Amino acid sequence: MALESRKRSADGDDDLPDAKRQRITPSTIILKYEPYAEQQQCSAARTTAEELARKGLRRSIALTLQKVGFEGAAPDAMESFVSMVEEYLSSIAEDVHACANSARRSHPIPSDFEKSLKRHNVTASMLQPHRKPPIPRSKRIPSFVPLELDDTVELDLPILGDDLDGAKEKKEKNYIPTSFPAFPSIHTFKYTPQSIEAVAALKEPPAEQSQLNGPQKQQKVEWPLAPHEIPYGDPKKMREAAAKEAKAGEEALRKLVRASKIASQKESWASAQKNPQQRERFDLWDSTMRELIEEAAREKGQAIAPGEMHGEKGRAGIADHSMIVNSEKRYYRREAVRAGGRKIPMPSEVVSSRG
Numbered sequence: 001m002a003l004e005s006r007k008r009s010a011d012g013d014d015d016l017p018d019a020k021r022q023r024i025t026p027s028t029i030i031l032k033y034e035p036y037a038e039q040q041q042c043s044a045a046r047t048t049a050e051e052l053a054r055k056g057l058r059r060s061i062a063l064t065l066q067k068v069g070f071e072g073a074a075p076d077a078m079e080s081f082v083s084m085v086e087e088y089l090s091s092i093a094e095d096v097h098a099c100a101n102s103a104r105r106s107h108p109i110p111s112d113f114e115k116s117l118k119r120h121n122v123t124a125s126m127l128q129p130h131r132k133p134p135i136p137r138s139k140r141i142p143s144f145v146p147l148e149l150d151d152t153v154e155l156d157l158p159i160l161g162d163d164l165d166g167a168k169e170k171k172e173k174n175y176i177p178t179s180f181p182a183f184p185s186i187h188t189f190k191y192t193p194q195s196i197e198a199v200a201a202l203k204e205p206p207a208e209q210s211q212l213n214g215p216q217k218q219q220k221v222e223w224p225l226a227p228h229e230i231p232y233g234d235p236k237k238m239r240e241a242a243a244k245e246a247k248a249g250e251e252a253l254r255k256l257v258r259a260s261k262i263a264s265q266k267e268s269w270a271s272a273q274k275n276p277q278q279r280e281r282f283d284l285w286d287s288t289m290r291e292l293i294e295e296a297a298r299e300k301g302q303a304i305a306p307g308e309m310h311g312e313k314g315r316a317g318i319a320d321h322s323m324i325v326n327s328e329k330r331y332y333r334r335e336a337v338r339a340g341g342r343k344i345p346m347p348s349e350v351v352s353s354r355g
Contacts, residue, residue, distance in 0.1 A: 063135055289318045
């Protein structure tokens with residue numbers, strides 16, 4: 001008994017289309033090395049510098065493959081080859097840049113390239129044959145179409161006016177190269193006058209200073225305003241009142257410190273009379289201070305009578321010019337008190353004299 005075959009019989013009509021989709025793109029591409037000038041006549045404006053560099057690298061690889069005997073290459077293989085070359089060149093460039101940075105240089109030098117090539121197992125003998133490649137010069141050097149610059153660059157609008165713009169300041173200085181960047185705003189390196197009017201309060205000159213300067217025109221002394229006299233609605237008058245209050249407090253503090261210094265000078269003079277060395281040191285310091293005060297007065301154009309500084313006036317002037325505020329004096333290192341020795345007094349005053 002003959003068994004019936006279960007296979008499907010072939011169709012008799014061979015004109016029907018194939019069931020599978022046919023491949024349209026070829027499996028390989030033909031390696032070409034024609035200049036890019038003819039290929040980019042219509043698309044030069046759309047080609048960027050990065051794309052142009054990548055096409056040049058692909059062209060170099062195609063010339064090399066054609067020289068060694070290849071007539072075509074698959075697109076995937078070609079792109080893989082280009083990626084490998086890009087990665088290799090990028091690693092060399094990064095290594096050269098790292099060598100320059102490690103030596104605190106902004107630009108690499110030939111020794112940096114030499115170190116980088118040694119790390120990549122590339123010697124000078126391996127590069128020697130590439131000085132004269134076997135490919136003809138006409139094929140190696142392509143003709144590129146010049147790239148068009150993009151005119152759609154967004155420029156920052158000027159924020160400051162002409163009064164604060166630093167470009168005018170740079171143009172006035174002819175010795176500055178034009179390649180240098182523009183100056184920043186003027187208010188970053190120059191003093192900008194404030195629109196607020198300066199507040200000045202008249203102060204009463206000391207009695208000894210008026211006597212040293214001779215007869216002058218008396219100034220009107222403006223005493224601080226009473227609380228009910230302060231104009232709270234006018235900011236300018238309020239600032240003037242605050243300045244007067246500050247000047248009055250400063251003058252009161254100066255008078256108080258001057259009186260205490262004169263008293264301390266008398267005590268220092270009395271204690272110095274007991275010891276010849278201390279008396280000599282005190283007299284030397286006193287004469288030096290008087291000479292300095294006289295010299296400062298002459299520089300200001302003030303007339304001083306001979307021997308005028310050797311009295312009460314000179315003592316008051318020394319008290320004004322010999323005050324040194326030192327708030328850290330109490331924290332200074334102190335000498336250890338020896339057994340049976342003289343006890344060293346601890347400094348307790350903040351205001352001390354130069355003597």
